[in-house]
Amino acid sequence: MNQNSDLNIVILGNGNVATHLSEALLNAGYSVLQLWKRNEILRDADLYFIAVSDDAIEDVSNLIPENKPLAHTSGSVELSRGGVFYPLQTFSKNVEVDWKDIPILIEPNDSPMLHEIAKNISNNVQVTTPEQRRQLHLSAVFACNFTNHLWTVSEELLTKKNLSFDLLKPLIYQTFLKIQNHSPKQVQTGPAIRNDLKTLEKHRKILDEKYLTIYDLLTQSIQNTHDSH
């Protein structure tokens, strides 16, 4: 493990982001003076990372000495002072992640210290504007939170007919593989894009009201997206 400059870092937070970030910083050779858990804040660090819940970021930032540089790790918060160091990944307790692959989004453009740190822990560092970061955060909701919910709906539908969600996993994997080398728009399949009215009608007939609206809206959206007119 190499000693990476003489930066002394304090991480404010005790959740999954804070824990994983401290590990990454230590592995990159930085000194993490403190992983903060509501105890007193050390005042002589070179940089303070705020990795608490969005709602608490502003309050916590007020505890940091005014002359000290700070950065928060949130995808959606804007703070009047300091920078942003946003790792675009979901962190879970006890699940190792490979930081080299995690995109780290940096604001502002002119922060050499945040840049240096990001580049020492990831191969995928990008400078963003607040507007871009907001859009990324929003896109991640569509690409991850909403897709996970559709898997939840699938599982519910299958369970109702005594079928295992495992049956769909090979197909889900194939769907995921396809977007590694193609734009998702190019590899859309299914009855909506074929405008296969017979199948669409069969599906609508067996769907409960609560998922029928989702079915219709996403079918319509697929057709609008791929409409050549």
Place this chain on the structure above:
Amino acid sequence: MNQNSDLNIVILGNGNVATHLSEALLNAGYSVLQLWKRNEILRDADLYFIAVSDDAIEDVSNLIPENKPLAHTSGSVELSRGGVFYPLQTFSKNVEVDWKDIPILIEPNDSPMLHEIAKNISNNVQVTTPEQRRQLHLSAVFACNFTNHLWTVSEELLTKKNLSFDLLKPLIYQTFLKIQNHSPKQVQTGPAIRNDLKTLEKHRKILDEKYLTIYDLLTQSIQNTHDSH
């Protein structure tokens, strides 16, 4: 390559399912007498697979000698005669698939020939009822077609702000990995399930009308699904 019984099989169809199925059957040691491309149908085979588009299945079935067993490969069609041999996978030209992992759904329950064939090419064979097969097909639309569309929406949102969809891929991968060992319902994350009103409002403000309805509906659906009341 072992010679697997003396079954002589004709596959009616010239698309991706027909091509991949013929390969799997040949690899398992069966004789594929004919891969049909609108030429005359051989009348002396032991089994006929119909792997044409849903709309054409009935017409094609009428070309098969009446005393001969047949099965179609569709997730949603019901035919008055014959069985179903439905491989739950998406097939693309020139993309190899590992048939051992592909779930094959068989109807009816009492077809030893279809069973034997399915078990010789896959480790994941399941007997279904027409109702179960319909539900699986519908679930696959939610789990694959609709998720792919949400990735398409994400890509569009990112492109609009000069960001690459690649930035989201590590996060999508992690989301996919999580459902390998957990029910998707257990690993739902994001502002909707947290009822994080500030973030939800920020997202709504920057969304175009055309995706706002999807955002609201899926947010609502997540909240309904996870409502403890």
